[in-house]
Amino acid sequence: MKMVFKFDGIDCAVCALKLEEKIKKIPNVNSCSINFLAQRIEIDALDKSIIDELTATCSSFEDGVSIKRIK
Amino acid sequence: MKKKFDFISLILATIVTIVLLIVHIIYGDVSLGINTVNNLVILPISLLFYLLVSYDLFIESFKKIRHKQFFDEVTLSLIATIAAFAIGEYVEALAVVVFFQVGERFEKYAVDKSRNSIKSILDLRPDKVTLYNDEIEKVVEPFDVNIGDLFIVKSGERVPIDGVVIEGKSSLDTSSITGESVPRSVKENDEILSGTINIGSPLVIKATKEFYNSTVSKMLDLVENASSQKANSEKFITKFAKIYTPIVISLAVLVAIIPPLIINYSDPSVWSNYIRTAASFLVISCPCALVLSVPMSYFVTLGEASKQKVLIKGSTFIDKFTKLKNIVLDKTGTITKGNFVVTSINPVEGTSKDELLKLAKYGEYYSNHPIAHAVLNNDKESLNKDLLKDYQEIDGQGVKVEYESSTLLIGNSKLLSSNNIEFNKVDSPFTILYVAYKGKYLGYIEIKDEIKESSKLAIANYHKNGVKKVIMLTGDNQNIAKVIAQDAGVDEFHANLLPLDKTNKLKEIQQNATTAFIGDGVNDAPSLTTSDIGISMGGIGSDITIDSSDVVIMDDDLNRVNDVIKMSKRNKLVVYENIIFALAVKIGVMILSLIPNLPIASYIMWFAIFADVGVTVICVFNSLRLALHVKKQN
Secondary structure (H helix, E strand, O other): OEEEEEEEOOOOHHHHHHHHHHHHOOOOEEEEEEEOOOOEEEEEEOOOOHHHHHHHHHHOOOOOOEEEEOO | OHHHHHHHHHHHHHHHHHHHHHHHHHHOOOEEOOEEHHHHHHHHHHHHHHHHHHHHHHHHHHHHHHOOOOOOHHHHHHHHHHHHHHOOOHHHHHHHHHHHHHHHHHHHHHHHHHHHHHHHHHOOOOOOEEEOHHHOOEEEOHHHOOOOOEEEEOOOOEOOOOEEEEEOOEEEEOHHHHOOOOOEEEOOOOEEOOOOEEOOOOEEEEEOOOHHHOHHHHHHHHHHHHHHHOOHHHHHHHHHHHHHHHHHHHHHHHHHHHHHHHHOOOOHHHHHHHHHHHHHHHHOOOOHHHHHHHHHHHHHHHHHHHHOOEEEOOHHHHHHHHOOOEEEEEHHHHHEEEEEEEEEEEEOOOOOHHHHHHHHHHHOOOOOOHHHHHHHOOOOOOOOHHHEEEEEEEOOOEEEEEEOOEEEEEEOHHHHHHOOOOOOOOOOOOEEEEEEEOOEEEEEEEEEEEEOHHHHHHHHHHHHOOOOEEEEEOOOOHHHHHHHHHHHOOOEEEOOOOHHHHHHHHHHHOOOOOEEEEEOOOOOHHHHHHOOEEEEEOOOOOHHHHHHOOEEEOOOOOOHHHHHHHHHHHHHHHHHHHHHHHHHHHHHHHHHHHOOOOOOHHHHHHHHHHHHHHHHHHHHHHHHHHHHHHHHHO
């Protein structure tokens, strides 16, 4: 299923690419694309169960990235 | 307060750095007692400011190392500065951190600016809905509204969700959704679109869609969706960024160790020369310039297009616009206005024009066809519908109705022939309505779909913008098609096409060249999805439109496509400029730093700082330029 999140807390484009790589490594995540400027994370994953690990991955990234699901 | 202090201290640090550089160049090697100016004056001042400026960078770096990110740009820069101190390049060490910080400020400014360009469209996103179930107001998030819920939209508020008016009368400003500047008045049972603004009295509305299926949400999605439709150059940069840093770090390590071992490992000055080179490599090791500036130019272009009422589904379509060779247009509603008008009334002798038109109006009274609207011209009230009986529509022919107890026929030549009425067939490039009453032919009415004023100019400009062929497709007959085609100035047209024929024709046309299809979206969904770029216009209210289009033009001006072609070409130029400039400078400085005994060798760190921060700032501002350009045009 496709999910879209808004994020807050990344202030460099290269960092966003790094987070993208980390999210791609979460089990059951098929693909992930981060748009740094639009502050959007798009994920294609097996089901909603990845959200917990996604939230954990994001909040432990650098100073903590908060995410909010918008779709 | 902290920000201001931060800003001032950064300016101060920059000035100190420049002064120290000058002092270093002129007096660096002058002796002061037993030591040099370099060690006695420059070292302590540099170190002091270095610590002040890099303090938070060290904290950041430690945090990242704790998170197992060892090759972060901050950490790498700091390693480079420590190396610089070690080999006596104090001012350079200070300069690396100062300019790193200065660069970050500029980048942040640019990021904010670029986000602004898309902000005007994002402002359409509602953040709350005032529910009005059981006549109690309750504020909730748009996500929490179900189909069938009632909600209130007060004066000045934006409609958050598509719905139908249950209570109230008001006017809506629909300009941000349809580009139509005249307010639309609404009353009970009228359907309304989210994104419009209530400019009259409060309305109670019943939600007919969930938030994420509402017009405004879909529009935003279209624009924001850009990340899943990345352009090739964006994909290239992402791949490039992944390998660039590791390669440069490896080179830095090799450069620091191997040449001194080969040349003369017992000479400290050889070591210091190559450590300087390695430190320069580390300074250049961030791909920031490209990773930020390339997506930024696409982002700004998407944002600026949305300001021009053009919503584009992703960066990849911006690239496609630069390669556009064919534009295929639907006729009715795209090239033409889509509202038919009566152009001439031609009664036979003994019948007046008014009589003929009156009969025609009665004949079309119950019809919903666009042609009927043209004949009726909003004048139903003067007609007495009680005079009509036995209304029937005959497929592909017209209407048969009893008017004042006699048969009235109105339609094409087939209708009259099949009713055995004698008449003269008219050869005309327009739609002809024949009228017969009481078994006698009374005359014909000529109806024309007008070409939009903007169409001719727009089509002429397509050619100027590099489009090779403009082709019109229509379901109408050859005669009608020919007149419009000549008038509009298209290169080629195909008439008598059913919707499926249109799609097949389109496939044929786009076999060899990038092709855009422009249609009104409602009947053209298959063609919109088939084409390389599916552009719909003026049909924003319908569900299919946004889903099947790659580009949505919110108003109905064909010239918008020219604006987008121009923007896309400018974008392409900026992206190429940035990629070539950034790579040339970075690689150039790396090569320079490897050439032994160059006169500028001792200043190579400065070149490296420019190749990192300087290039990033220049590229990013080059991307931002795309926003300025559009402003100037208007």
